[in-house]
Amino acid sequence: EDKVVQSPLSLVVHEGDTVTLNCSYEVTNFRSLLWYKQEKKAPTFLFMLTSSGIEKKSGRLSSILDKKELSSILNITATQTGDSAIYLCAVEDNNDMRFGAGTRLTVKP
Amino acid sequence: DADVTQTPRNRITKTGKRIMLECSQTKGHDRMYWYRQDPGLGLRLIYYSFDVKDINKGEISDGYSVSRQAQAKFSLSLESAIPNQTALYFCATSDPNKAAGTSGRPRGTYNEQFFGPGTRLTVL
Numbered sequence: 001e002d003k004v005v006q007s008p009l010s011l012v013v014h015e016g017d018t019v020t021l022n023c024s025y026e027v028t029n030f031r032s033l034l035w036y037k038q039e040k041k042a043p044t045f046l047f048m049l050t051s052s053g054i055e056k057k058s059g060r061l062s063s064i065l066d067k068k069e070l071s072s073i074l075n076i077t078a079t080q081t082g083d084s085a086i087y088l089c090a091v092e093d094n095n096d097m098r099f100g101a102g103t104r105l106t107v108k109p
Numbered sequence: 110d111a112d113v114t115q116t117p118r119n120r121i122t123k124t125g126k127r128i129m130l131e132c133s134q135t136k137g138h139d140r141m142y143w144y145r146q147d148p149g150l151g152l153r154l155i156y157y158s159f160d161v162k163d164i165n166k167g168e169i170s171d172g173y174s175v176s177r178q179a180q181a182k183f184s185l186s187l188e189s190a191i192p193n194q195t196a197l198y199f200c201a202t203s204d205p206n207k208a209a210g211t212s213g214r215p216r217g218t219y220n221e222q223f224f225g226p227g228t229r230l231t232v233l
Binding site for chain 1: 142149152157167224226
C-alpha cells in the first residue's frame with residue numbers, strides 16, 4: 001500500500017535552533033515530492049523535488065530528495081517563531097497525490 | 110482576491126442531511142482536487158478531476174460524490190452526512206502544463222497545488 005510517513009510528528013524548539021524534518025515514502029510510480037507549510041489555514045507550497053541530491057533552497061529553508069532511500073528532509077536553520085506551523089510532505093504518484101500526517105513545529109521565543 | 114475560494118467556510122449539520130461544498134478557481138487550472146484533513150492523518154484525497162469530463166476517486170471516496178460543472182467549479186457532496194465526516198475540507202487546483210513562473214521546468218512535471226481556505230464541517 002502506498003504511504004507517506006513523516007517524522008517527528010511534533011517538535012518543539014527555541015528560536016535560533018536548526019531543525020530537520022523527515023519524510024519517507026513508498027509509492028509505486030514516484031513522480032515528485034512536495035513540501036508545504038500550513039499555518040492557520042490552507043497549506044502553502046514550499047518546494048517540489050524530482051531529482052535526487054539536488055538541494056532546493058529558499059532563505060533559511062532547504063530540502064533534498066534521496067530516491068535511493070525513498071526519503072526527503074526539510075531543514076530550517078536559525079528558526080524563528082514565525083516558522084511555527086505544520087509541515088506537510090506530499091508525494092505525487094502518477095496521477096495521485098498522497099500526503100503525510102505532517103510535522104507540527106513549535107518555535108518558542 | 111483569492112484564486113481558490115470555498116463556500117461555505119463553516120457548516121454545522123445533522124446526521125443524514127445532504128451537504129454540498131463548493132469550490133471555485135480563477136487560476137485557469139484544469140486539475141482540481143478535494144481533500145479532507147483530520148488531526149494526525151494529514152490530508153487525504155477524496156476525489157480529483159483532470160478536466161470537466163474526467164473525474165476520479167481518491168483514497169477515501171466512499172460517502173462522497175463530486176460534480177465538475179465547469180473548468181472553474183468543482184463541488185463535493187455528502188449525500189447523507191455522518192459524524193465521522195466531521196473534518197476540515199480543502200479544495201486545491203494544479204496544472205502541470207503551466208510553468209507557473211518557474212523557468213526551465215519541463216512541461217508536465219510541475220504539480221504544485223494551490224489550496225482554498227478550507228471548509229470546516231461538523232456533523233452532529
